[in-house]
Amino acid sequence: MKFKNFLYIIFLTTYYSFSQENNSSINGDFINNFQSYNDDPLIGAIAPEEKVLNNAYLNVIYTKNNFSIGLRYESYLNALMDFDSEFQGNGIPYRYITYTADGLEVTAGNYYEQFGSGLILRTYEDKGLGIDNAMDGIKLRLNPISGVYLKSFIGRSRTYFNYSEGIIRGVDMEMDINEMLRIENNGSYIFGSSIVSRFQEDNNPKFNLPQNVAAFSNRLNIMHSGFNYYIEYAYKFNDPVGSFSLESNNYAPGKALLSNLSYSKKGIGINIESHWIDHMEFRSERAKEKEFIINYIPTISKQHTYTLLALYPASTQMEGEFGVQADIFYKLKKGSLLGGKYGTKININFSKINAIKNGTSFLNDSLNIRSPFLSYDNDKLYFTDFNIEINKKLDKKTKINFIVSNQKYNKDILEGKTPGEYGTIQSTIGVVDISYKIKKGHTIRIESQALRSKPDPNATKKGDGHWVMLLSEYTISPNWFFSIQDMYNFGNYDQTQRLHYINATFGYIIGSNRFEIGYGKKRAGIFCVGGVCKEVPASNGLNINISSSF
Amino acid sequence: MKRYLLFTILFFFLSQYIFSQEKLPNISVKNLNGKKVNIQDINNEGSPIVLNFWATWCKPCKLELNTIAEDYEDWQDETGVKIIAVSIDDSRSMSKVAPYINSVGWDYEIYLDPNRDLARSLGVSTVPHTFLLNEKKEIVWEHRGYIPGDEHKLLEKIESLVK
Incomplete structure (x- = not known):
């Protein structure tokens, strides 16, 4: 780690001192979420031993011409209650160097990538959900001829502050037919194909597990005069979890088909979609929990x-x-x-x-x-x-x-x-x-x-x-906002749970800085972003959020 | 390790004052015809550009862009500004972007950034997030969030660029 940090400085200094013209830039953002907790037995909120918890992130990206380096410092002291407690301590779990030259882009270090809709690969971050499955390794993007885009990567996937035992590799090719054949019309035909595979050693004494597990997907996108049709099919080879106690194992493959059709013109837009999914959880390690997933099904x-x-x-x-x-x-x-x-x-x-x-x-x-x-x-x-x-x-x-x-x-x-x-x-x-x-x-x-x-009449609970x-x-533009809300569970079947959840928020925005102070009760429940959900515990306390970009 | 780290971060901060205005990164997004477009290639012939990050599921984003849409022609006549709206809808709602914008009739240039490659490189962690670019396509102003009335502030900033 020491050596790496040192390298960053060398890189920066070199680039700065050798630069002929001043066309480099630095940017980034900072987020700090602080929360204090009180016990509130009524809503089931239990204050942690620490009483106050804090998550913070600082991103810095340095760019010069076709060269970019970036890092993210993350601090969980300790992680907020609605985060997994595996997030703990400080570190720089995200750092990369990218350069682009004549249609080739090379990234060393951490990177995010998505193939097609993400059915077999999507690495991304969502701070609200505590998701970050960034890869650590090498990623290449190449545009060899007009209309053909190739991507490849090899790496280990992040979960909390660790990287997977499995090594993930993949390639993706996308062909834009119009661009390739230089046809100019109002249609567009794009075909894509990708394969992702995971290697993990089989040290299970009982079962003969595949060490390499592959998944592939093909996609087609046709656009013509207001119509847009997209279809993607993915197949994942058998990925038995291995077991020490059971006599049998699972060798079923996974399949997914996703399609959508949309039409729009001024004043009206229609979108119809469907998907069929069977056994498509693709993880960075076999026999692991949901946190290890490396694909995404919208x-x-x-x-x-x-x-x-x-x-x-x-x-x-x-x-x-x-x-x-x-x-x-x-x-x-x-x-x-x-x-x-x-x-x-x-x-x-x-x-x-x-x-x-x-x-x-x-x-x-x-x-x-x-x-x-x-x-x-x-x-x-x-x-x-x-x-x-x-x-x-x-x-x-x-x-x-x-x-x-x-x-x-x-x-x-x-x-x-x-x-x-x-x-x-x-x-x-x-x-x-x-x-x-x-x-x-x-x-x-x-x-x-x-x-x-209306509860389910056949269920035991309501x-x-x-x-x-x-x-x-x-709100007072451009700087101030105040809000107060009350969520009232007036119809709870349990009389003692007919509670008010009151929250007050006060905020100040100046340019790219935002300060927010809130106080109140949060109910236990399911919190989702983009269809990915997490369970959050009930809480009662003060929160201070700062976000800033530069 | 801690010391190096601190030093690196300090260095980054200091460099902010040494280095020049922030430019757009070398990153591709897709237009609504599925074509890859490098964000450095956006162009408004020397007039200001507003780069706005939004999503179909974001209420304040739609409120902001719909409010500006009502006066967009006047803005263009007065300042020559071009508004570029980059959607961060991922594969869950990406296919709703074109139907939505066509139904409401925005005249903005629209791009898709489904895995947030561009958003991440510009420090966009929440939407809406607005950047104002000068004639050299350098970022001269940015703003997080939208509250009604913020469009006046944005117009003021655009006007100050063309004066």
Whole structure:
């Protein structure tokens, strides 16, 4: 580590002193999240021994011409409660050097990469979720002839502060037919193909495990006069986990098919998509937990941001699901009867996710039962959401956003509970969000939300019943914001749990710096970004967040 | 190790004052026709460029870009500015970008950055995040987040570049 740091300095100094013209730059960002914790037995919040916890990140990137180096210092003293406690201490787990020369890009060190939609490879970071599966190794990108793009990499994948035992290798090729043949028209035909493989030594005395496990995927994207069609198929070879106690092992392959079709022109847009997934968890080490996943299967439902709409969020079941989703975006014209003076924006969204027939091939391998390709089980619903969003500017000062949604959420499956514990919770949610401009730069916004839920009559437990939420926010552009919100679980079946979760936030923004201080209670629940979810514990306390970029 | 580290970080900070204005990195994004475009190749013939990072699931982002869209023609007439909106929607919602922007009728140049390669290299950790570029495509101003009324501040900054 010492030597590496030294190298960075040498590089920097050399580049600085040798530079003829001053065309280098430095940029980066800093994030600090501090939280204090109080015990609150009512909501089930338990303060950690430390009383206060802090996460911080500092990114620095130095660029000069075609050369870039960067590092991230991370500090978890100790990690916030909604982070895995494996994140602990300080370090520079992310550093890289990249240079580009005549169509070749070379990266040594840490890097993020995605092939296609990510079905067989996606390394990325999401600080909110505590995900960072950056690779450490070598990555190349090459553009040998016009319209052909090659990528290759070799590395070990990060989990917390460690790197996987498995070595991951992969190549990806993308061909843009129009660019290759220099055809100029309004269509576009792009074909892509990739392979990713993991090597891990087999030291299992009982089973003969494959040391190299490969996955491949092919994709095609056709765009023509407003239409866009994308299809990707992925296959993962058998990846038995190995076991010391069981007599059998699992040799089922994984498969995934993903497709979407969209059409749009001025005023209207339509998007329809579907995916079928069977046993597609691809990990950097065999027999490990979810944190070791190196691929990504996008969740096939709308990503809601209003709290109660996202109270029961869908998450991808990478071991098996079939999902469909449709979206219509429409703008009623200005001056029309329903469009009014400014026009009205409408989004209708529907999604439905079911189990695949016979369940995941992983569980059924010993019985030699597979799930037939593209089959699904209509009786086993995981999630469905039908919602309508209407966004309208009423006059120069008032804007309104209205959403109504009907959701069914299979809590047992999506949260990994015992079958029959909660079953499927049905809920109807309404949101009215009104913002009103008081005077130049001063805006008040009121968000009212309600959720009515119906428990599963066949389940042993009931969930938390009805909720309401009220948020009011006052903003003064460009520097200040104040908000206060109350989430009230008025319809909990347990009288003692009919609680208010009040939060107040105060913030100051100046240019690229943002300071935020909040105090309040957070309920225990599922927090998701992009369909990847984590369970967060209940908490009560003060939080101070600083983010800054330079 | 700690000392070297501290030194490196210090050095980086100091260099900020020594080195020149921040330029756009050598990173490719995709346009809505699936073509790779190097972000250094964006062009507005010497007039200012606004580079805005947004996502279809981000309410303040859409509010900001829809608000500016109402006056975009006036902004262009007055200052010659071009707005480039880079979506950080990943493969979950990337296919909704074109249907959404066509339905609302934005006239911005749109790019996709699904694994956040560009966003990461510019220190964008949350959206919206707005950068203002001068005639040499150097970043002269940036702003995190959006609250109603921020568009006036942005316009002021653009105007100060063309004065």
